[in-house]
Amino acid sequence: MHKPAPNNSLKTACSTCNLRELCLPVNLSNIEITRLDDLITRKGVYRHGSILYRSGDKFQALYAIRTGFFKTQILNEDGREQVTGFQMAGEIIGMDGINSDTHTCDAVALEDSEVCEIPFGRLEDLSRELPPLQRHLHRILSREIVRDQNIMLLLGSMRAEERLAAFLLNLSQRFAVRGYSPTSFQLRMTRQEIGSYLGLKLETVSRALSHLQESKLINVRNRSLEILSLSGLQTSMGKRAR
Amino acid sequence: MHKPAPNNSLKTACSTCNLRELCLPVNLSNIEITRLDDLITRKGVYRHGSILYRSGDKFQALYAIRTGFFKTQILNEDGREQVTGFQMAGEIIGMDGINSDTHTCDAVALEDSEVCEIPFGRLEDLSRELPPLQRHLHRILSREIVRDQNIMLLLGSMRAEERLAAFLLNLSQRFAVRGYSPTSFQLRMTRQEIGSYLGLKLETVSRALSHLQESKLINVRNRSLEILSLSGLQTSMGKRAR
DNA sequence: TAAGATGCTTGATATATGTCAAAATATACA
DNA sequence: TGTATATTTTGACATATATCAAGCATCTTA
Numbered sequence: 001m002h003k004p005a006p007n008n009s010l011k012t013a014c015s016t017c018n019l020r021e022l023c024l025p026v027n028l029s030n031i032e033i034t035r036l037d038d039l040i041t042r043k044g045v046y047r048h049g050s051i052l053y054r055s056g057d058k059f060q061a062l063y064a065i066r067t068g069f070f071k072t073q074i075l076n077e078d079g080r081e082q083v084t085g086f087q088m089a090g091e092i093i094g095m096d097g098i099n100s101d102t103h104t105c106d107a108v109a110l111e112d113s114e115v116c117e118i119p120f121g122r123l124e125d126l127s128r129e130l131p132p133l134q135r136h137l138h139r140i141l142s143r144e145i146v147r148d149q150n151i152m153l154l155l156g157s158m159r160a161e162e163r164l165a166a167f168l169l170n171l172s173q174r175f176a177v178r179g180y181s182p183t184s185f186q187l188r189m190t191r192q193e194i195g196s197y198l199g200l201k202l203e204t205v206s207r208a209l210s211h212l213q214e215s216k217l218i219n220v221r222n223r224s225l226e227i228l229s230l231s232g233l234q235t236s237m238g239k240r241a242r
Numbered sequence: 243m244h245k246p247a248p249n250n251s252l253k254t255a256c257s258t259c260n261l262r263e264l265c266l267p268v269n270l271s272n273i274e275i276t277r278l279d280d281l282i283t284r285k286g287v288y289r290h291g292s293i294l295y296r297s298g299d300k301f302q303a304l305y306a307i308r309t310g311f312f313k314t315q316i317l318n319e320d321g322r323e324q325v326t327g328f329q330m331a332g333e334i335i336g337m338d339g340i341n342s343d344t345h346t347c348d349a350v351a352l353e354d355s356e357v358c359e360i361p362f363g364r365l366e367d368l369s370r371e372l373p374p375l376q377r378h379l380h381r382i383l384s385r386e387i388v389r390d391q392n393i394m395l396l397l398g399s400m401r402a403e404e405r406l407a408a409f410l411l412n413l414s415q416r417f418a419v420r421g422y423s424p425t426s427f428q429l430r431m432t433r434q435e436i437g438s439y440l441g442l443k444l445e446t447v448s449r450a451l452s453h454l455q456e457s458k459l460i461n462v463r464n465r466s467l468e469i470l471s472l473s474g475l476q477t478s479m480g481k482r483a484r
Numbered sequence: 485t486a487a488g489a490t491g492c493t494t495g496a497t498a499t500a501t502g503t504c505a506a507a508a509t510a511t512a513c514a
Numbered sequence: 515t516g517t518a519t520a521t522t523t524t525g526a527c528a529t530a531t532a533t534c535a536a537g538c539a540t541c542t543t544a
Binding site: 074076077078080081082084095096097098099100104105124127128129131134135138139141142143144145146148149150151152153155156157158196197198199238 | 316318319320322323324326337338339340341342346347366369370371373376377380381383384385386387388390391392393394395397398399400438439440441480
Binding site: 449 | 490
């Protein structure tokens, strides 16, 4: 665990990447994408448990996840920890660092993962030249704001089982967009990480999963999860206000 | 309540605005600021209770608060509501709308307020010409992300009284930056709005305030709040994990 | 200025989730 | 491959916060 991050890096081509419809190059022409290629480098594999960046690190780049799975978390002074997100291929992380030129959370690989490094200064330069890139960068930043506010809604107003249902539906939908099964997937994180993300204790997560299973909405065995009724989960999410 | 928004608008000058060190023009030269002046219009007064924008509205502009106080809130399908923030002079709202060209929350004036409208397309154009403006826009977006993640920490890991303490300290600090007393101010929102923001019921907010008062950390009477010990509040915020 | 509506506080009680503990299972590593 | 470690489940019990209710204070507006 926590092996040092690899140093070797190689040129990447957004132009040939199968995530380009999902990732940074959205809405760019082929010529524009080759401009992006110039500034992005692929970093070697981050092994399970290794740290992409840490709170306090100087901010220099955004990272596009090429393969794998990450979590981001903040720790406050007294050691309290909060998982702020789980990120998968095609998603972009590191935006917390732009404000103060310093990262404010840790990003940890939850499985062996590859990322593309996007030096932020150069991205800003290029996005002044390419309006569609500028526009998309703004959308990505705004999307993160909207995402966070929906988690606030979840944390502030839903009960345990609803939070779990919302979490599973969110994962499902993101897997679907990537061409994976929306109803059958592996959880990449522990119950305690899910709990931290959802503002619950791990025992509560475990019980809520068991209960959803009793209700025939899911099958769960360790990290393998099968959704038996997407619509059932949906309704279990919105049943009553707290 | 909910008076229609005023239609009259007039030219504004960031150059002569006393909030320019706090607001959008940060780090711009005088010449650059006059470029900003060109695209910003001041909208008339939004009366207490009136709505600046609503979830579902087409996104066209960001708004800088010139005077007054707003709340933003999201409502999910089943009518559950979550206050996602309270905004004061010099702060910028509307960034939720960039992602999908549609606002995803409501912004409501909590007292009579004035805002400056910043058409977003023109802001993007100008920020391609002025790197310091581009940079600052990115910082503002990132700051919002960091802010939201800190609220996630609060909602996910603090108990009622700690949340209240964190909330009051945050207000205090923002008043201080604006030259107001950090220890004596008016709450602009109801207990129920505070509760929604903090993921608590209004009765719990009321009890927690009473208890902080018993502990001699604050004096509160209706909406007037006096902080008796900033450091005491600070420690009451970080006592134990949940 | 009066009257209704809204907001706030406090008490009694209910309940969802946390805490502690133990056993079962899975995973990592020597 | 076997052993130690980490993760997960489940039960019993504790507790923080929600819920319900009543009375009072404050604001709004006629």
